Structures are given as C-alpha cells and as structure tokens.
Amino acid sequence: MIEYNKLITDIFSINLNLQELFIFIILALLISIAIDIVFGELPTKIHPVVIIGSLIDYFKKHFIKIKNRLSGLLLVVSVGICVCVVLYVLYLIFSINLIALFVLFTVLLSSTFSIKLLLKTAIDVKNDLDESLDKARKSVSYLVSRNTDELTEGFIVSAVIESLTENITDSYVAPMFYFTIFAMFILINPINNQLYFLLLIPMLYRMFNTLDAMVGYKTEELSDIGYFSAKIDDILNYIPSRISGIYVVLSAYLLGLDGKNSYNIMRRDARKCPSPNSGFTMATTAGALNIQLIKKGTYILGDATKTIDKEDITKAVNLSKLTIILFTLTILILLILAYVIL
DSSP, X not given: OHHHHHHHHHHTOOOOOHHHHHHHXXXXXHHHHHHHHHHOSOOGGGOHHHHHHHHHHHHHHHHTTSOSTHHHHHHHHHHHXXXXXXXXXXXXXXXXXXXXXXXXXXXXXXXXXXXXXXHHHHHHHHHHHHHOHHHHHHHHTTTOSSOOTTOOHHHHXXXXXXXXXXXXXXXXXXXXXXXXXHHHXXXXXXXXXXXXXXXXXXXXXXXXXXXXXXXXXXXXXXXXXXXXXXXXXXXXXXXXXXXXHHHHXXXXXXTTXXXXXXXXXXXXXXGGSSSTTTHHHHHHHHHHHTOOEEETTTEXXXXXXXXXXXHHHHHHHHHHHHHHHHHHHHHHHHHHHHHHHO
C-alpha cells in the first residue's frame, strides 16, 4: 500500500530542484506577460474569470435566498472550493509532463491579470472622442457605473482616467504581488505541490476580485451576500494599492510629469474615495497631470491647475505603462535576490 501511494505521488507531482524551480517561475512570469500583451484575453468560453463568474451566478441564485451575511460566506466558500478543485484536477492531469504543465501554468497565469485590455480600453475611448462625443459616451459607459448619456468631454476623459488608473492595482499589481510573495516563499521553503499553490494564489485573488465586482455592490439586494466579498477584496488590495500609488509617483518623475504634486495629492486626496484603495492610483495620476478627476457627488481628486482634455488620456496610459514596467522589474529583481541569497 505504501509503495502504491508512493507511485501515485511520483506520477502526479513535479519535483524541481531550486535552479529548475527558479527558471520555471521566471520563464512562466515573462511568457505569461508576453501572452497577455500579444494576444490579450483568452477566448470567453475557456477564460477562467468567465468560468468563475458562471460559478458565482450559479451559487448566488441559491444562497441569496438566505437573508443574512451567511449567504455571502457560503458563496465565497463554495466558489473557492470549486476553483481549488478544478485547478487541482488540471494540475494533476498536466503534471504527467513538465512541458504540458508549463504551458498550462503560463496560460492560466496570464488570465489572472490584464495589461493589454486595461490600456486598450482607455485608448479606444480616446479614439472614439476623436470621432464623436456620443460614441465616446457609449464606450465609456462600459467602463464606469455612472450615467454617461450627458457627460461632457471633460467628464468622459475623467471617467476614463479614473477607470484606467483604479484598475492598475487589481488588473496587474495585486495578482503579481501575491504571485511574487508566494514564489519567494517556495524558493526559500519548498513545499509539496508548490507549482499548484503558486498558480492558485493569483487565481484566488482573481476569484475574490470577480466576486466583489459581481456581488460587492452596496445595494439592498446584495448588501448581505456581497459583504464578505467586498471586505476580502478591500483587504487583499490594501497593500498593493499603496504600492501602485508609489510606483505612479515614481513613473511621474521619470516621465517628466509633476511627481512632487503626484505624491502630495496622493497624501491629500487618496482617502476621499468610498473605496479604501482606489484613490491611491487615481489621486496620484490627477496630481501628476495637474488635473481634477471628478465623480459627481462622490469625490474630487486633484486640483484644476490645467483644464482636462483628451490628451490627458494618452498621458495617463503612458503613466500606467511605466508603472507596470517598473513594478515588473521590481518583482523580477526580488525573485532573483531570493534565489541568489539561497
């Protein structure tokens, strides 16, 4: 019986030495980023986030009948168990071959963040603004929850920059932050099924982020079932959002924008948003561009030192690009240091 169990363990596990593990992690990270930048999102039918969304919808229909916060806890646990089990089954199947596992790992890792779509949506609205105000109003309506039917050009630009910069954290920095922390951990302290857990960590982050997006709104219907999702998402984004803000400030200096004002506005206005985290990238961008980002009745970030215009979208995209590049370089350096120290 012992030999049989050992045989099963050997077949369904990839045991890498330290050097192999380090190379696997670095290559998987770089190739997953390349996949996202070149190809963008995976097809809808196989996209993990879409599948997670379907699971959320399924369990929501059953648990929303429970009129207290237990419904939200059951939703989180049920979806979480499904994600863990499905990912583990895939891991077991593909673990028979290291190359197959590497392909699965990189493709799924690329689905936990979204660089190309993040930047492209902002650029698309800028292009729509060049054509007509009505077309831009329609396209920006897919990015924000506010009514866009009568937005002026300035408010459209503001909405685009808000959406773009707010999502720097959850579209890239946060999942890669948790991926890097756990990658450093397993480089220092090897564990069983380490590649499974390394992929599970950013996947779970994406699950919580999707839960918050779908049920985390403060409406009467969702106030109970969305409570845990919203709180967990706030906790998970707390550190990454502040890291993102610092990198926006640094990027502003490097791009010749107003880095000093970016930092000052972050300190002054970052906590004006209802979310405890979203203001740290929005306020820094407003300061860097010397503009105001305004959501009527909710917040005003920055000072109107200059009149906001559509060219500020291009500047915000460049600022976001450099923020992502600098953060990526940082995590690569941290991974290399973790390996070298060992």
